[in-house]
Amino acid sequence: MNDTYIVSIVTFIYFFAAFFYLISLVFRKRFADGAASALLFSGISVHTIAIIVRWVRSYQLGIGHAPLSNFYESLVFFSWAIIFVYLIIMRRYKSGLIGIVASFFAFIILAYASLSGQVADHIQPLVPALQSNWLISHVVSSFLAYACFAISFGASIFYLISPRVSVLADRKLWDEITYKMVSMGFVLLTLGIITGAAWADRAWGRYWGWDPKETWSLITWLIYGAFLHARLVAGWKGVKMSIISILGFLAVIFTYLGVNYILSGLHSYL
Amino acid sequence: MINKLGIIYRAFGSAKLAIFLFFALALTSIMGTVVPQGLSPEKCRSLYSSGLYSFLDFFDIFDMFHSWWFTVLLGLLAVNLIVCTVTQFRRIYSVYLVPGRGIDDDTVFQSSQFKKSYRSDKGLSEIEGQSKRLLKSLIGRPVSVRRGGSSYLFAEKGKYSRLGVVFVHLSVLFILAGSLIAAIWGFDGRMTIVEGETSNRVFLSGEGHAVMLDFDIRCNDFTVDFYEKGVPKEYLSDLSILEKGKEVLSAPVRVNHPLRYRGLKFYQTTYGVAQKSYFLVKVRNKRTGEETLMKMGMMEKVPLPGAEAQLAIGEFRPDYQGRGPAVLGVLFEEGKPHRMFWIRKEGMFEKSKEDGNFTFNLEDFKRYYYTGLRVTKNPGMPLVWDGFLLVLIGFILNLFFAHERIWVRISDLKEGCEISVAAGSSKRREVLEKKLHKFSRKLGLE
Ligand code: HEM
Numbered sequence: 001m002n003d004t005y006i007v008s009i010v011t012f013i014y015f016f017a018a019f020f021y022l023i024s025l026v027f028r029k030r031f032a033d034g035a036a037s038a039l040l041f042s043g044i045s046v047h048t049i050a051i052i053v054r055w056v057r058s059y060q061l062g063i064g065h066a067p068l069s070n071f072y073e074s075l076v077f078f079s080w081a082i083i084f085v086y087l088i089i090m091r092r093y094k095s096g097l098i099g100i101v102a103s104f105f106a107f108i109i110l111a112y113a114s115l116s117g118q119v120a121d122h123i124q125p126l127v128p129a130l131q132s133n134w135l136i137s138h139v140v141s142s143f144l145a146y147a148c149f150a151i152s153f154g155a156s157i158f159y160l161i162s163p164r165v166s167v168l169a170d171r172k173l174w175d176e177i178t179y180k181m182v183s184m185g186f187v188l189l190t191l192g193i194i195t196g197a198a199w200a201d202r203a204w205g206r207y208w209g210w211d212p213k214e215t216w217s218l219i220t221w222l223i224y225g226a227f228l229h230a231r232l233v234a235g236w237k238g239v240k241m242s243i244i245s246i247l248g249f250l251a252v253i254f255t256y257l258g259v260n261y262i263l264s265g266l267h268s269y270l
Numbered sequence: 271m272i273n274k275l276g277i278i279y280r281a282f283g284s285a286k287l288a289i290f291l292f293f294a295l296a297l298t299s300i301m302g303t304v305v306p307q308g309l310s311p312e313k314c315r316s317l318y319s320s321g322l323y324s325f326l327d328f329f330d331i332f333d334m335f336h337s338w339w340f341t342v343l344l345g346l347l348a349v350n351l352i353v354c355t356v357t358q359f360r361r362i363y364s365v366y367l368v369p370g371r372g373i374d375d376d377t378v379f380q381s382s383q384f385k386k387s388y389r390s391d392k393g394l395s396e397i398e399g400q401s402k403r404l405l406k407s408l409i410g411r412p413v414s415v416r417r418g419g420s421s422y423l424f425a426e427k428g429k430y431s432r433l434g435v436v437f438v439h440l441s442v443l444f445i446l447a448g449s450l451i452a453a454i455w456g457f458d459g460r461m462t463i464v465e466g467e468t469s470n471r472v473f474l475s476g477e478g479h480a481v482m483l484d485f486d487i488r489c490n491d492f493t494v495d496f497y498e499k500g501v502p503k504e505y506l507s508d509l510s511i512l513e514k515g516k517e518v519l520s521a522p523v524r525v526n527h528p529l530r531y532r533g534l535k536f537y538q539t540t541y542g543v544a545q546k547s548y549f550l551v552k553v554r555n556k557r558t559g560e561e562t563l564m565k566m567g568m569m570e571k572v573p574l575p576g577a578e579a580q581l582a583i584g585e586f587r588p589d590y591q592g593r594g595p596a597v598l599g600v601l602f603e604e605g606k607p608h609r610m611f612w613i614r615k616e617g618m619f620e621k622s623k624e625d626g627n628f629t630f631n632l633e634d635f636k637r638y639y640y641t642g643l644r645v646t647k648n649p650g651m652p653l654v655w656d657g658f659l660l661v662l663i664g665f666i667l668n669l670f671f672a673h674e675r676i677w678v679r680i681s682d683l684k685e686g687c688e689i690s691v692a693a694g695s696s697k698r699r700e701v702l703e704k705k706l707h708k709f710s711r712k713l714g715l716e
Pocket residue numbers: 183225228229232233283284285286288347350351354358435438439442668
């Protein structure tokens with residue numbers, strides 16, 4: 001079966017997961033929460049199969065490479081990473097609210113990948129610069145980092161609106177999730193920048209060249225670095241921290257999308 | 271005086287400065303992605319009004335990542351980091367790493383994360399022996415000391431994980447130092463060598479002048495492979511290094527697989543068809559039937575006989591769509607938009623044959639590629655890689671290891687003894703809590 005078809009099925013699974021989380025929130029029904037988690041588990045299994053199918057298919061086409069090398073493939077992996085990170089932290093925080101954020105993000109991203117005419121979903125051959133194992137570790141760690149930041153973004157938004165929305169009253173939880181996801185994301189982003197530097201060094205002959213994409217990843221890293229130090233060392237709290245985390249996620253989005261659409265540079269493949 | 275130095279020292283070590291620098295670097299970097307970097311002055315002048323141009327130029331915005339003020343910001347970050355790291359290391363050393371410190375410190379039994387005390391009717395030495403064995407299996411071999419009527423035991427594990435943060439901070443210093451060294455003693459340039467030729471001339475990026483290497487490089491051969499759609503799949507130069515004219519090394523260089531030699535690295539970056547190549551093209555004027563043979567180079571316009579028209583060759587493919595060698599012809603005719611088509615030995619491709627006043631055949635050619643290499647020397651590289659390694663070690667220590675400590679004080683009473691337990695962990699308190707329960711259960715205290 002074609003992987004793009006499987007991905008469109010997964011898109012609906014994530015949509016229904018978000019829907020059930022919403023039901024569980026509004027009507028406080030425990031079964032809905034369970035149903036949503038079950039949907040996410042099956043969703044990510046099918047999602048993983050789709051990624052593997054695409055990988056195999058690229059070899060059948062004679063241009064075999066890991067499915068992490070164009071915009072479509074990166075979107076598919078990004079949404080996979082969000083669900084993956086959510087499922088890991090789910091047990092710890094027991095909060096279906098974060099589940100809404102994760103499944104909704106994953107749904108939106110996949111829907112954009114499958115339905116938008118702008119995203120080419122066919123398997124493309126790799127130009128020589130992309131034929132590197134560093135590329136795989138670079139993309140995997142960067143997108144896992146982005147996934148953590150997406151979840152911390154959701155938690156920060158919840159933190160900010162919690163005084164007005166009674167179901168979100170547990171501010172301490174949002175604060176905690178924001179911090180934990182930012183620390184995890186910071187480590188992964190650091191890894192992503194390092195593997196990216198190693199790749200750039202082999203492919204282009206320099207590990208850092210102030211290319212707009214590189215610079216924006218540094219900007220993102222600096223913002224989250226400021227977040228961690230503001231919290232751990234300077235003792236900042238509350239709204240200020242949520243705002244830094246939201247700024248950080250805006251920088252993530254700009255690194256991922258804005259640089260390609262608005263600025264130009266060497267990274268124009270992804 | 272000392273006092274003032276202390277204030278300055280503290281200012282440079284403050285977290286506020288760090289946060290300010292994080293934001294300052296982020297904000298200025300945004301500017302460096304909006305204003306294109308490293309263009310020629312003429313190009314920059316054409317992009318902005320003259321007022322804005324002079325303003326941006328005054329602050330070196332067109333090459334801001336190498337400007338004095340950006341370097342100052344990075345330098346401040348370095349100083350900030352040095353002071354922080356020294357302070358932090360001294361604190362960690364004196365609080366956690368000095369051997370034998372605080373074994374018989376009574377205050378921990380009031381101030382720790384976990385504290386409890388129990389009574390037991392067993393004797394001191396019995397409890398002491400049991401505790402030692404238990405601590406050893408739960409945490410690590412305890413040290414002990416006796417003072418007054420009490421026996422103090424202390425066991426810990428993972429104390430070096432406290433250094434994780436220090437490693438992370440040191441790594442940034444390594445990376446900054448590595449880039450400084452590269453900026454001072456390194457270079458970054460390009461060279462092009464035509465197939466069969468030898469060169470030692472490297473053009474430095476940006477500065478426009480060349481350096482001569484004291485050895486030569488010969489390009490023996492260049493090959494390029496295409497995917498079906500005409501995208502390059504792989505290209506490869508077969509290079510030889512010549513010392514005083516004698517070949518000492520010969521190696522293929524591909525994208526992602528650079529060649530190292532004497533502290534330099536050679537990267538395959540581009541390629542093209544060299545000027546000295548030539549193509550023999552037969553032109554037939556459809557109206558007059560006249561045929562002419564033209565010898566053409568790459569990218570030069572050649573007038574066609576008997577017409578207000580010129581032909582240029584824009585590209586060469588060794589095998590175009592599996593149908594043999596072809597060149598991309600660009601035809602400029604008076605009063606018409608230019609046309610492009612592929613020309614083979616057998617003529618043009620079907621659809622371009624009908625229109626226009628000419629037909630073309632590629633009769634013969636002699637094609638030489640040139641290979642484009644990037645040549646870099648970066649003596650700061652080892653420091654940068656060590657920095658990368660260090661930050662990973664730091665994160666691993668920080669994430670996956672915890673520093674766990676347990677203090678036990680056993681005091682002799684008239685009947686039995688009193689046992690005080692204190693404990694602390696740098697993270698994952700639950701794990702330590704479980705160990706404590708096990709400890710007191712096994713001693714028969716709970
Ligand atoms: C680019 C530079 C820097 C990086 C990448 C960096 C990174 C980090 C990281 C990853 C942590 C650990 C956070 C955690 O435990 O979750 C940390 C903690 C810390 N940083 Fe930095 N840092 C930098 C610069 C600085 C500077 C300039 C200072 C000086 C004020 C500083 C002071 C501290 C302190 C005191 C802590 C310890 C917090 C604690 O004890 O938990 N850092 N830093």
